[in-house]
Amino acid sequence: MRITRTADYGVRIMTRLAAAPLGTRMTVAELAADSQSTAAFTGKILQRLVGARLVVSHRGFEGGFELARPADQITLLDIVEALDGSLCLNECMPKGAGCDRASSCGAYGVWLRAQEALAGVLRSQSLDQLAVAEQQAG
């Protein structure tokens, strides 16, 4: 029950983009260095963030990556779900494979509450708050 390395580094990359002045475009090399990762892994994560419409890619001489919308309109849950898929604590959950015991299962409601508690914390945290916290901590 753990987020993937992809989601972990995706949050680092998004936080770095959010900390840059509005309109700044950053290269894969810059983002890889800042998130202490390789260019190959960073590039793959950026592709998926572009696919999820959280990041926009610009080609050409002054190209690079920037957030697709202001950081106060992106939550930590948006980023985790873009990279790890919808939160699904157990396969019986609404977005899971389903389970024919769900209607008679004593645990179903608890799994659902636990998943919602987890999602609630991630949903309450906006990317701009993360960037501020990182600047204060660093």
Place this chain on the structure above:
Amino acid sequence: MRITRTADYGVRIMTRLAAAPLGTRMTVAELAADSQSTAAFTGKILQRLVGARLVVSHRGFEGGFELARPADQITLLDIVEALDGSLCLNECMPKGAGCDRASSCGAYGVWLRAQEALAGVLRSQSLDQLAVAEQQAG
């Protein structure tokens, strides 16, 4: 970010043991049938629950498995952690591999709060409550 099949079925088995009258010993075959699993998989889970001291195994003619302590003294978190290991939402968490960025990371505190929210729900649910909920739902 999902519990394993082992933990899912482990909760089914523990709930079944909790629903039986005090002192009842159940066989692997009975527990496998009740949790809609195979005897081999059920046996493996039971071995791990015995190792975690949540279940006691008795040998012999009137042998079988029973809870190691009353169901109101076992939480859903106890069962999940016995089978999936300590909750660890990200490798930087206290029981994870660690991360040298933890002190300057904006997300660290949020991962910790999210993990605690999840753990809190699982810790607040005792096995006897689960067994009652299952009987009412079934």
